[in-house]
Amino acid sequence: MSRQKQSRKSFLKTVGLVSFGSVLAKDVVYAGNINPELAKWMQEGEDLTSLGKSSKLTILNNRPWNVETPAHLLDDKITPADKLFIRNNGIPPSSVDPSTWTLTIDGESVEKSVTLSIDELKSKFEHHTYQLTIECGGNGRAEFDPPAKGNQWTTGAVGCPSWTGVRLKDVLNYAGVKKDAVYIGYYGKDVHLSGDANKVVISRGVPISKALEDESLIAWSMNGQDIPAINGHPLRLVIGGWPASTSGKWLSRISIRNKIHDGPKMEGHSYRIACDPVEPGAHVEEKDMCIIESMPVKSLITYPKSGAMLKPGQKLELRGHAWAGDLKVSEMHVSIDFGESWIKCNLEPPVNRLAWQHWSAGITLPKKGYYEVWARARDENGGQQPMIVPGWNPKGYLNNATHRIAVKVG
Ligand SMILES: Nc1nc2c(c(=O)[nH]1)N[C@H]1C(S)=C(S)[C@@H](COP(=O)(O)O)O[C@H]1N2
Ligand SMILES: [Mo]
16 A cells, blocks of 8 residues: 555656646636546546556656557557557546446437437447457657657557447437438547536547448447446447547547537547648648548557567567558568568458458578568558658658567577
8 A cells, every 4th residue: 555655656756747736736726617526636646557557558648648558568469458558638537437327319410319328228239349449540640750749659559459339320320310410429528637527628520421330339348348447438439440539438428410520629630631741840721631531551560579689590470460440451561671572471361340450470580680670561452551651740640651670680
């Protein structure tokens, strides 16, 4: 108990939380409808372990929590709860009671608004389990030059757990989807960083066609357990293959909209790229920004860890995952000579649509010395990962450049 307190304290010190906390506390005095839990949140020290995460994950930010997973810790075929990244825009709800939690379906294009308890969701609709890849639209942002503001994700804002819940389409159809439906927008129960209960943290969505796909889930379970509190317990949307910002956490309401949803972080520069390519550093008008939909083809080397040492003659066993938004990955190659030549890898089919795929290769490095291993995936439409950072854009989204690791023989 006291050791736990001690480690929390020193953690607070290292990340300079104490002073940041006091700044926030001042803001709270002016905020209107303050969530009574906000003050508590500011005073309490949380660490990765108390959030149920591995202490080996990388903290980018802690108020709110933004945490990524080093590539070699994503080696599992099904991402375990303690290795799934965290991307929070606000403060998670502090007291969640699944027995009183409700989900409302409303909006201009709903036949009849309905509110369902989690028990009703579980009893009225068929349950489905899918492994679905979620990747933050800003994964890879750290490599853009000039730098883009926001969390400096490297490669680890991605994961592919197994999710159980009901199909979003079954619930939408139960309420009734009018012919003029265009989009859905989600609302969650997290609290705005200002503490103002009237402010919405983030409310995004997807076109109705994506919402009605079989794999779009309203999930209560991840890997057979409750979804971790920090990842959206007791209910979240899971929209595989699209920016994970569409997978609303702490889900309490879904609006069926007769226009493109216009909640916070749908508009402006958020989760959008320039419709036409722009030069690095360009200013782009809001009207020239387009919403990101399916994510681009990408892959990770999850074994070995970068920096591995091999004995001369020892085979280099490589493995990882590849994914391609709404598409399938059709081929996987690695290079040990900076892209001069490529070696074809074994590639498994996905366990279901929108799940990442596993690849492996066993290669022999020609002689002793230093090597880089580059990994490149190709999707079923022939789209391929670029070897350098592609398409600079104002907010630093969609960097799907090849992942590289270093290996030494000798
Ligand atoms: N209610 C709510 N849902 C949210 C967010 C949030 O801040 N609040 N962040 C979104 C973003 S930007 C991402 S990348 C994913 C991250 O999911 P995870 O934290 O479970 O990895 O959740 C999305 N859903
Ligand atoms: Mo995100």
